[in-house]
Amino acid sequence: MTDRLLFLGTGDSMGVPRVYCTCGICEEARNAGTNRRYRSSVLLETAEGKLAVDCGPDWRQQMERLGQREMERLLITHAHFDHIGGLPEWADACRWLSKKGHVYAPHEVVETIRSQFPWLHRQLIFHALDPEGFEFAGWTIHPWKVCHGKNGFSYAYRFDKTGYSWVYCPDSIRLSEEEKKPLHGLNLLVLGxxxxxxxxxxxxxxxxxxxxxxGLIGEVRPEHVIFTHMSHGVDINKSYPLPRHVQLARTGLSYPLNLADKDRIVK
Incomplete structure (x- = not known):
């Protein structure tokens, strides 16, 4: 089985459509649904299991769309509501299934989540990551802190496996030279x-x-780029002036994480 990256959600913090908004993109999202976007989340699928990244308030809808009844492992980028709002529902599912979920995040993110949801430890086991990261299904996963502008900080994750490297970085801006270093030498960059x-x-x-x-892509030169975390200011039906190796994520996009299958993308 080829390891794949499945896009469960591609929206920004408020999702699309906005409840209050009647712009053309929000109306299209309500009707045709092409621009409907759940809060950003991805799922790494491997022969050895699955690892989700982020669990926002649309988690239940995302799971229903997959026809999936349980989740075992979760990696979290930061403790903002659009990335952790689904944790209580996941914990409740674990309770009814008599299972424990495993949550991986840097120490300060874990502590923030525990302070916001002090009961989650009953069903979710938290693993505080050190800078060296951890291993999953042959992938070495390294976290590093990135600038999130007026919202403080987030974490990005670099995944390395023999012959392939990719990064998930949904919330960042104005990265410093030090913060850009892990973005070099990538086969795939997923960027908000x-x-x-x-x-x-x-x-x-x-x-x-x-x-x-x-501009950032021109500096770090990844082989392929997928933009995610898009607001109602982005129309997925519009053709933007982007290079051939840059694409917009769609809900359900499945991207193969190896060089042999890189041109066989399922949308």
Whole structure:
């Protein structure tokens, strides 16, 4: 079995459509549904098991869409609600299934989650990661802290396995040279971009837009790039001026994590 990355959600912190909004993209999301976006999350699928990354408030809908009744392992990028809001529902599922879930995150993220949801330890086992990371299904997974603009910090994760390297970085902006170092030498970069071009005051922002991301990509030169964490400012049906090796994520996109199958993408 080829290891694959499945996109469970591709939306920003509020998802698409916005309840209050009647813009063309939100209306299309309500009707045709092409632009409907759950909060960002991915699932690493391997022959040895699955590892989800982030568990936002759309977790239940994402699981129903998969037809999946349980989840065993979760990696968390940071303790913002759009990335951890589904934890109580997962813990409740574990309770009814008489199982324990395993949560992996850096120590400070674990401590924040425990303070916000002090009862979760009854059903979820927390594993605080050290800078060396951990191993899963042959992948060596390294966390590192990245700038999240006005929202403080997040963590990105680099996954390395013989002959293949990829990074998941949904929430970042204005990365320093030190923060960019793990982005070099990648076969795949999954990067959060809220808009194609965001016009808000720079210091009020927390995630790259696509024009800024293209500058970053030009520096670190990944082989392939998938943009995720997109707001209702992004129309998935529109053709944006992006290089051939850059694509927009869609819910259900399944991407093979090896060189032999890289051109056989299931959308």
């Amino acid at each position: 971009t809220n808009f194609y071009l965001e016009e808000a005051e720079p210091l009020s922002r927390s995630v790259y837009d696509m024009t800024e991301a293209l």
